[in-house]
Amino acid sequence: MNPNDLNERKLQILQAIIADFITTGEPVGSRSLSKSHDMGISPATIRNEMSDLEDMGYLTHPHTSAGRVPSDKAYRLYVDELMDTSELPEEDKQKIRSKLLESRNELDSTIEHAAELLSDMTNLTSFVLMPRKDESKLKYINFLPVDSNTVVLMIVAEDGQVMNRAIRLSVPYTEENLQLMSKVMTHNYRGKSISAVMAMDIIDSFTNDMQSLSGLAQDVVPSFLKTLEKMLNADLVMNGYSNIFSLPEFSTDMQKTQNFLKMLEDKSKLTDVIVNRDKGVMITIGDENSEDMKDLSLITADYRVNGELVGRLGVIGPTRMKYGKVTSVIKYISDNISQTFELKENNDVKDDSNDDGSADEQDS
Amino acid sequence: MNPNDLNERKLQILQAIIADFITTGEPVGSRSLSKSHDMGISPATIRNEMSDLEDMGYLTHPHTSAGRVPSDKAYRLYVDELMDTSELPEEDKQKIRSKLLESRNELDSTIEHAAELLSDMTNLTSFVLMPRKDESKLKYINFLPVDSNTVVLMIVAEDGQVMNRAIRLSVPYTEENLQLMSKVMTHNYRGKSISAVMAMDIIDSFTNDMQSLSGLAQDVVPSFLKTLEKMLNADLVMNGYSNIFSLPEFSTDMQKTQNFLKMLEDKSKLTDVIVNRDKGVMITIGDENSEDMKDLSLITADYRVNGELVGRLGVIGPTRMKYGKVTSVIKYISDNISQTFELKENNDVKDDSNDDGSADEQDS
């Protein structure tokens, strides 16, 4: 069953079938194949080879008198060995670069643009996992008064992540209490990782150490924990889910479309799947995925910020997708993000107070 | 054309037709109507009345030999005059109350739960507009160092809204510069409304007043403006878009489904529509909406926090929806949110002399 069982001609035929099926979505017959790809052999010969390929599990048959359709195994072989992984045309590269440059100063916008680019250029549903790091450490915790019974909890992590949440209090508070609370919590948790703090017995430490705050703590601590949890949970941005309608096999099969869209609606499940994938470019095809994605393919890649792996982006679509093109686009986009947010070594935080004369630069 | 043209019997027949059509989705015929609603007249009489109602624009005819279907005008009459607006059953009320209580200390979670409840209980697509206020005033602006070329901009408004964004700098910065920048911007914009600040000529004031910061300002100001814009833009949360598949008229008509989902995908347009609706409970039916929603109905209501109008929630679905039930659910949920976040008068802030000291909170 390993690819070496396949002679040169079988490979050539398989490749041609996959290429045809990817573009048309129709089962490929021996006669039409021999017409479209001139490989100097008759349809009868192709039929014999096809029959062998079917026995080996690379092709299937919707019904006796239909053409052949590639199996998941065939796509796997195609992706591993046969696929055309040529460079992206300069035009596409240009489009990606200019769109990402638009917002090169802001990671968040860049990420959103990346998702748009990805779905536009592949005509599939794209997703981007926003940068979240489990090990990121807390920097400070702050409470801001809003009105007489509402405060905003703000948590800032060392890596710049900021999360906030409005909390309604059932007991009165004073500004002094809030500031004390901020100080105590910052002091207790600063420099600790989010998961470490979540594992601590917070309520207990409060009621013991700070009697005066224990009333406040009752209201605040559950929200604090929920907010930490939210900081851990990766945030999934999706784009172009209605692209699915442009594919004939979906726009004629309501059930399939419905399953697809329902699957996308369960974001937390999808996030789980994406988070748990391998690093680098990863392609999973059909039944290599879990049950509810067993006739879909998933391609993901990572992007880095300052050399550190922070997020993941990719597409999801039918197994019949243009693997070569899609992979190139994903790779190019992720590399481009990583490059844009590359650490510039000569650009360090200076601790001295004098300004550096840059003021003159835009005086006109 | 006013409803007074309709005698009692016509109203009764119209109401019966609408009720039947809303539950079945099938055109209603005279014979089946006389069977299901015993109103003591024969199908022939009903036919005559139906014919009159059709002439008056309340009913239409998909084709000669089909039953009658209510027009948008009929739904309007139904909603205004005929609809059963009975109280929600205690069971449903209980369900809403307990779900909303789960997160009564946090507005954000409550809002999300409300959207879930709404789509679950109506089997439609629900949306909630997160609280955003155009007139909210800035409280302070803060920059946090992340790494040698990244800082986080954090904007806090008086109403507790916090927005942040990572900014990549092209010039080096010092901690002192950041703190100076925070102080200057906070001093300049504090107490001003977001829209007022956006209207100011920010770059100019920087280059004039603060030569030393102008290099930083080049990078920071565009992001600052974008972030303010984001604070103004209401954030739309949606839920249950795949509920549409449970309706026969959508699950058999791919084109309709596709239009619906594509319409939902353009969030900014939908947000615009929702923002610009009347206060209170508002129902718009079919062609009362804009072109791309002309065979849908939209029901919205507002919710308040501390007596102040802050957000809006609602559902979108086919004109054939259970207006009575849906309206009751929306009303009950919005009232419940408003009640939960009611101002408690006896619960005041004791001291609000100094609330921008938070900029130095970070190095405690």
Added chain:
DNA sequence: GTTAGCACTCAGGTGTTGAGAGTGCTAACA
């Protein structure tokens, strides 16, 4: 004014048929 009766209409389901695209097998060929 109401109703029964009747002719008429139309969508949708069923059955048939033929075309087209495909396969598998066999026998002949190089």
Added chain:
DNA sequence: TGTTAGCACTCTCAACACCTGAGTGCTAAC
């Protein structure tokens, strides 16, 4: 022995006719 032409067979799909059921509009009688 691998390759190919030929042929019988299979299956989908679109077109077509046909029938049925639900509905309408009209008319005449109650």
